[in-house]
Amino acid sequence: MRFDELYRLKGVLGTGAFSTVREGFHRNNQKLSYAVKCINRKKLTEEDEAALLDEVSILKEMEHSHIIRLYDFFEEPSTYYLVMERMRGGELFDRIVAKAYYNEKEARDTCKIVLEAVGYCHQNHVAHRDLKPENLLLLSEHDDSAVKIADFGFAKKVYKHNCLTTQCGTPGYVAPEILEGTPYDERADMWSVGVILYILLGGYPPFIESTQRDLFRKIRKGEYEFHEEYWGTVSTEAKDLISSLLTVDCSTRLTAHQALENGWILGDDAKLASKDLGPNLKKLANFNAKRKLRAAVSAVIAMNKLNFLSESFVKPGGKMTKDES
Structure with a gap:
């Protein structure tokens, strides 16, 4: 029909x-x-x-x-x-920054949802390849737990280890093995989950540089830190989980199943709820506003069909892509 x-x-x-x-x-x-x-x-x-x-x-x-x-x-x-x-709730990060109060339990609950969804993809031999805040949407205007992963435009079936070759993703979230141009697989998604978790807890991205070349250099080397001002009161287990995801050697990077068994993910609700992330929420609001502005500018560029390619294959909208070989 x-x-x-x-x-x-x-x-x-x-x-x-x-x-x-x-x-x-x-x-x-x-x-x-x-x-x-x-x-x-x-x-x-x-x-x-x-x-x-x-x-x-x-x-x-x-x-x-x-x-x-x-x-x-x-x-x-x-x-x-x-x-x-139809996703009526908008982007998850917009909902978070609208909160008057934010704690580690809320960040943990969100991370657990993302890990469960990514784990489902990987169990079904699918690599998403573009996990980022823009692709975490809310089904409802009233339910913060109805988070869904969207935009499978770069998703690919993974039939064996290291069978993917396309350089794709979004700068800041892309795994080092993709930037290196080496064959990779669904483990690249777990790096992106680590970046998202870092932002959820710290309020800003782990990799920030004024030029894309410097940004990619830091990602390839896995150079980031937990700044005391924002991470001093965050649970050690949460930082350990991030470190186990943002590891350059993908063979030692946690799988989604392993991450779901992490002590922070399984931690006591009341204890995590008592850990206030108020100062970091302000930082997150600032990051989110800048992210939205960049997205708006990119949309205008795309609509005007100003197709420009950088040396690292970045297309309008901030995504990278290079043909699968």
Whole structure:
């Protein structure tokens, strides 16, 4: 059946360079709302089209409470339609910085959710390859625990160790083995989880430099520190977990399953709730505001089709990509 025989579209929820996201309803159920991504096929290159079909194939297999759902897919002559779960709560980090109070238990609970979802991906032989705050969304405006991983545009099946070669991801979150150009696998995701956890607890990224060259140099060497001002009162177990994820040697990096067994993840709720992250929350709000500004600027650049490539393959929107060999 054709898309418009089963669904009807309403208002626009968002726009991109090649697509528009609109509110959609199934004709047999007018109460349930979906986010329908409408992609103009004429604007896609063969490479873009192949990547999209890869993403759809992977998302069709994903059925986890903390991974965004793809409910339906239509391939029509001029348009691809992806009928997605509608995420009404916005980005997780926006919700966190709106809090009046923030503690280690909340950070731990978020980290546990991410680890469970990433672990599910890896159990199903899928590497996400672009884990970052922008891709942690909330299903509801009222439930902080309904966190879901989104954007599987760089996701790839992993059939054996070190079978991936594409240099892709987002600067600041990308694993050192990807920057080195060596074959890698799903363990690269665990580095990104380590970066996210560092930000959730400290309020700022572990790797910050004024130039991309210096940023990538620090990532390749794994050079970061726990500054006393922001980390002095954070649990030692939490810092140990981060250190076990931000390890350059991916063979010693924790898997998602191992990380879920970490003492901090399994720690006492009351004890973690008593550890206030108030000062770090202010730092996180500042980081989040800068991140949103950069995203807005990147979106404007992308919409104006100013395609520029740096020596490290960074495309508009801040992502890196180089063809899989």
